[in-house]
Amino acid sequence: MAEELTGNVLVAQSGGPTAVINASLAGVIEEALNHDCIEEIYGGLNGILGILQERLIDLAEEPQQAIRGLRYTPSSALGTCRYKLRKEADFQRVVEVFKAHNIRYFFYIGGNDSQDTADKISKLAASTGWEMRVIGIPKTVDNDLVVTDHTPGYGSVIKEVATTVREIACDAEAMGQHDLVYILEVMGRSAGWIAAGATLAKRRDHPNDAPHLIYLPEVAFDTNKFLDDVAEVLKKEKYCLVVVGEGLVDSNGDYISTSDGNQDSFGHSQLGGVGDYLKGLIDQHFSGIKTRSMRPGHSQRAAATNASKADNDEAYLAGKAAVQAAMDGYTDKMVVLTRGDSDQYACETGLADLSEIANGVKHLPASWINEDGVSLNYQFVKYAGPLVQGEVVVPHENGLPKFVKLGKSAVQPLLPPYEVGA
């Protein structure tokens, strides 16, 4: 057992929301209540930004049903930020806030930028002699954190995307006469993890199920190949369902998107995303083809009503594991998810150095992409399949999901105001 460290907890959320980031928050709060050396449980509003501004709330004052409700409420209940600590004064200020509020445990739920921030704060606190334990909790729909097998948030977003594919495939099947192309643009600016996840919509042993073509940022886009791909599918199938990652690039590594300077055949700049761009290509090069482009955008990462139970459970588990690791004396670590080597999926938690997480990006392995460049092989399905298992039952009121809003009882500031970004 580690030496007991008595004091307060501070937990905050950062970066883009997911459907299950609040499940991690619930895990932190519920586990923190189990330990007598933890006196107060504070939340920082809007991530590191609110901590700089000393906008803390008392999470122990929230009703139990609100904390339970966090398990199925999407997005970041504490608010989030994209603010990056820029200058030495920012870091100093964070440690001052910790000292003023006797924060001995800091849990930061976020992606690699956030883990980088946590790492720096942790090291600064140690260098000033402030004893505390800093543990990161992974979060991102992008699934690009290294060391961890996968990241909470990813399973739910691909469950949503694959569900949408199954649903619009029924729609297209009814409408199509070898003349219909549906294009679904999905999130993923720098990697194709989310677009790849759409392949789960295929039933086992039905390789011709939708999605027929998946365009990944990892594979340089080629217009002629795309048009050939679509024509080939339409020969065999009643419709062609295309999934495209928003971060698709050409062979120069430039984004392919109508909003990024691409021009249509009339030399006009075009608004809209890459899905609209692909629609434009089809409309230009084929006649008699109906094309519909869909861009659900941020609704993908907020789709709590289609969240994966496996993902949700793991997000909650990661929150609890962070507190347990801190109780065991660890600091400057992030919780990681691991899976055993057996064929039966079993997720456990481990720890990795924050610095190791901060500096890496996990790419979709090239060996999981088929030679055609537009489909994923069984290795990807084996990897991603377990992450979407089970459904989260969201309580409804008047026919709509009943999400919680925290009461956010403010903790009295103890320091002079601090000018952020000055």
Added chain:
Amino acid sequence: MAEELTGNVLVAQSGGPTAVINASLAGVIEEALNHDCIEEIYGGLNGILGILQERLIDLAEEPQQAIRGLRYTPSSALGTCRYKLRKEADFQRVVEVFKAHNIRYFFYIGGNDSQDTADKISKLAASTGWEMRVIGIPKTVDNDLVVTDHTPGYGSVIKEVATTVREIACDAEAMGQHDLVYILEVMGRSAGWIAAGATLAKRRDHPNDAPHLIYLPEVAFDTNKFLDDVAEVLKKEKYCLVVVGEGLVDSNGDYISTSDGNQDSFGHSQLGGVGDYLKGLIDQHFSGIKTRSMRPGHSQRAAATNASKADNDEAYLAGKAAVQAAMDGYTDKMVVLTRGDSDQYACETGLADLSEIANGVKHLPASWINEDGVSLNYQFVKYAGPLVQGEVVVPHENGLPKFVKLGKSAVQPLLPPYEVGA
């Protein structure tokens, strides 16, 4: 009791799919099995098009679990079409097919175009002395059929839209600092019924909940008012959530959409829908505002995993009621849904003349739109609220919804081929 008419049933689906059109099909099949005077239950593939081509399937051969699965499988399991009977020969051919297959009961599930077709077929059959009963079953996400209080398919699409609004509102709430605009473009080319439904996302007694602004095709769009509306919301709220119907028009009645000849400030034509157009306006006129435009498109009408149980039950009921009406001797009618005058919502079925349905369009009442032009009053909420009640539990396999595909055992054609559209 009507005189017993012995023969076969033919049922077909037409127009754009909905999340519950197959529930009506299941209702027809299950009720038809109850009546001894019905010998065979046939389905016509791709609506009237497949009937012209004599592409019929034997629905009684489908496994019971497939028919049960239709209750939660989105889109038209029989396939649909947008084909309109054009010439006298088309109508004659349909009646020939009926006679060849001893079709004495024809059930057509569709919108007002489809009911118009059913009406004409019914009258032609009668004029040639072919005794049969033709009953229409209402279907459309657009909710624009007259006489019926509402249309199966509408409750589910607005439940999906309002759920998405609640989910992305959580996302925006976490991200916004009085500088964020989310725009959700929803279906509805000619009427604002679907956009209006988004208002159900507001909790009771929380008028400031999202959606903050709803732009309806019924209210002529004014750019300056729009920019003022957005600025006003951002003064008070952390973010502004805009819902816009795809059929928004200006004061001349012209569609406002980047794909309809509108030009940006550089004189460039723009691709994309009206949501992207509104995003462009904000980006041009404000600085420091982040705008995200989402266009889920056809996924809205296919979202079986978010379907309304009330809507699903009523769609099923409408299918059964059509068969019962035919058994009672009615013909040339469409099933309509009615609600009593009591405050407690109770849906019952009735009948209306097909000709009455075919020639009307139900508009969103102007008196349900508030004076601000961007919100709906309690009369709309009272109307639409009951339509989204209850959740349909969709069975899942491997974490994804398990939809059914019919086996489609073909009925032997008995007539010479017919050239469609010749």
